[in-house]
Amino acid sequence: MSRAGAGRPSAMDSAVLEFVRRRTETTRVEVARELGVTAATVTNSVKRLLSAGLLRESGYARSTGGKRATLLRVDDSARRALGCTLDEDRLSLVAVDTTGALRSRAVLPLADPADPSEVAEVLREGLAIIAPGDELGAVTGIGFAVPSDLPAEVADALQQLTLALDVRAVRGTEAACAALGSFWSGEQAGSGLSGTLHLGSSIALALLLDGAPFRPDSGRPLNHMTLDPRGPECSCGRRGCLHLAVAPTGIADLTRTALTATQGDEAAAEAVMVAALPLVRVAAHLSSAVGLDTLVLAGSPVQAAPAIYLDAARQCFGDDPGAHVVVSQVQPHPCAVGAAVLALQTFLEAGQA
Ligand SMILES: [Zn+2]
Incomplete structure (x- = not known):
């Protein structure tokens, strides 16, 4: 909002910081090898991150014959x-x-x-x-x-x-944001293409490549995507829109039903499964069209009844989902x-x- 354009981090510094964060502790040599960049590039980037107080040195790696390498960690007290x-x-x-x-x-x-x-x-x-x-x-x-x-x-x-x-x-x-929350909580692999299908104020898909959003404003609503041209009429004037199948009475209502389902109410569980199947089918199409490595289902109904959404994914994908399927469980609010x-x-x- 206010100064979003100012002070963009250097892509290399961000990549180094993210790699160290994921590894907890690592060395410059390992960073260079894993990121596929030169030792000099990493040395310069680490120098900047150390002086900014974002990384700290935390001792020495075990000797492999030559000079022992310095270990790097993210300074968790920094910011x-x-x-x-x-x-x-x-x-x-x-x-x-x-x-x-x-x-x-x-x-x-x-x-x-x-x-x-x-x-x-x-x-x-x-x-x-x-x-x-x-x-x-x-x-x-x-x-x-x-x-x-x-x-x-x-x-x-x-x-x-x-x-x-x-x-x-x-x-x-x-x-x-739900996609980033899931990635940073360790629900997804550290690299590759992931898609998060989120049930919130709307049904939307956000893509991350190696943990970074394609664009923070990606993830436009899919609510009125036509799922069934002969389906029920929608307020938008078309028929069979996605939201009518995935959350027929709204996301908040679906979340309440999902919570009831987890208390053993079979009718509620069936209603959530009926709503979960079209969501997972659409997710499967998007996943194979885009070539996702990880598919994340997220949002309050999914968090309320993860087992039902996982079961729907199993029914839909069978034994070969193509993508790794994750039901997001980030707490508190992803x-x-x-x-x-x-x-x-x-x-x-x-x-x-
Ligand atoms: Zn519609």
Whole structure:
């Protein structure tokens, strides 16, 4: 939002930082070998990351004959980034450190998520909880996972508030943030192409390549994709739109049904399975069309009844899913976690506060 264009991290520094984060502890030689770049490139990048306090040296690797290599780690005390998302009745905020680990969280009730002044006030309250005193001045930035139906006035109010507080802000779609939250929580492989099909304010697909979003604003709603031209009429004027099959009475309602299903209600379990099958079928088509390595199913109904969605995936993909299928279980709110990761990816730059 406010200064999203300023201070983009160097792609190489980000790649080195991400590689070290995934390995927990590694050496310059290993980084160069795994990233396929020269030793000099890694040495320069590591020098910048060390002086920025994002990496630290943590001893020596075991000797392999010659001089012992220095071990590198991400400095987890270095920075905090914040992530925020809005649901129909609440605002969720998280703080993550440079390793992506969750440091604090706050969930505040919202009476009306379409009311700009209420949303701004609740965000201000949440920030005071999660980054009290001068801590807010030290955060790397805040990411917002934006619902597809967020009114422009609410987006403007959030932007005005972050500008007034002098916090750098960036926006991503819910789906892109859910994908990042899943990736950073270790649910996906460290490299390759992954697709996250997210059930949130809309049904949307976001792609990550080696952990980075194609675009933070990718993940446009698929709600009115035609699934069955002879299906029921939709309010959009067409027939058989995807959302009518995947969440016939809305995502919030489907989530409630999914929770009921996990308490042993067989009718609810059947209703969720009936809704899960078309979702998984569409996911299978998208997955094979794009050539995904990992397919992630995410969103509140999926989190509420993961076993049903996994079962639907098994029924649909059979023994050969092509892609590795994951049912996302990120806690607390995957979109808020992913939004914080988006802020880290956007604003972390060597030499920058
Ligand atoms: Zn429609």
